[in-house]
Amino acid sequence: MKKRLFTGLQPSGALHIGNYFGALKPFKDIAGDYDSFLMIADYHSLTTMRDATTLRSNIIDVVKDYIAIGVEPDEVTIFKQSDVPEHTELAWIFECLVTVPFLSQAHAYKDKVAKGLEANAGLFNYPMLMAADILLYDADVVPVGEDQRQHVEYAREAATKFNNAYGETFVPPQEMVLKGVGIVAGTDGQKMSKSYKNTIPLFGTKDEISRAVMSVVTDSSGDRPENVYSIHRLFRTESELEGLYAEHAGKYKDLKEALIEDIETLVAPMREKRSEITDDDVRTILKNGSEKAQAQAQKKITEIRDRIGVSI
Ligand code: ADP
Ligand code: TRP
Secondary structure: OEEEEEEEEOOOOOOOHHHHHHHHHHHHHHEEEEEEEEEEEEHHHHHOOOOOOHHHHHHHHHHHHHHHHHOOOOOOEEEEHHOOHHHHHHHHHHHHOOHHHHHHHEEOOOOOHHOOOOOOOHHHHHHHHHHHHOOOOOOEEEEOOHHHHHHHHHHHHHHHHHHHHOOOOOOOOOOEOOOOOOOOOOOOEEOOHHHHHHOOOOOHHHHHHHHHHHOOOOOOOOOHHHHHHHHOOOOOOHHHHHHHHHHHOOOOHHHHHHHHHHHHHHHHHHHHHHHHOOOOHHHHHHHHHHHHHHHHHHHHHHHHHHHHHHOO
């Protein structure tokens, strides 16, 4: 029996190569070792997003992205949170078990409010919806980025609170902080992030990728343009790069062109595969996934309703 893996991601727009090396690839590399569930957290994204057209297309896009990088829908259960209403139901039950001061300590909530996001009640309760996501599936491991580690701790706390109140029902889950490649730098040398507008798009056209690479800041003093090199090392070994960078010492344009070709070699087959996936393919994948997910979620919620006394 394989252990169960559960992870989620918000459908928040076009991916960049930092997302690929930091999250998508490490997920793809381990997904087959587990009974894996990949959930599109569309209800989580309502905490910060109010444009229906954008949300709809982001959901479709993110499923295409994952399939294009090689995640197999036959192996990984890919589904949408809103298709399995047991998630919001269990979130409510957990909300009645934890306190306002406890939720107020969540770093992600405090950071978002400090950045000026509206402190809506959904944003505040966010960790309990995430706890419900994880605990409905009796997940053994939960791959997340470093920024989500505390939310898995919150899920453990929700599990413990429930178990103490109603008897052993949940196994406290464990986070698995994926060892990707560390932080991928963007075109300006800062962390690559869509909020900083310094990204190299993963599924951009060759032109878009070239433009982004050509804009990499190269004001380093030596022969080696560090910002180009730090991205290039994701695609080639250090010994390969040593030869290349020695041969083209000081010729930043040549080195950027070499990087563009290396990105293209990785991305072109994925871009091709992505272009063949239709919106209807995505709908079918999500429908099949949500049936599998809901079968598990219904079994668990039946036990939960029984424990709390609403089944009579
Ligand atoms: P962004 O910073 O562009 O908004 P997200 O916060 O949506 O990216 O990140 C989605 C996933 O990609 C997370 O798991 C995050 O850890 C990973 N990720 C994002 N940017 C980078 C980066 N520059 N280097 C490595 N991983 C990253
Ligand atoms: N909150 C996570 C993020 O923004 C996404 C998420 C929702 C998640 N539910 C989850 C991750 C359950 C892991 C497990 O990245």
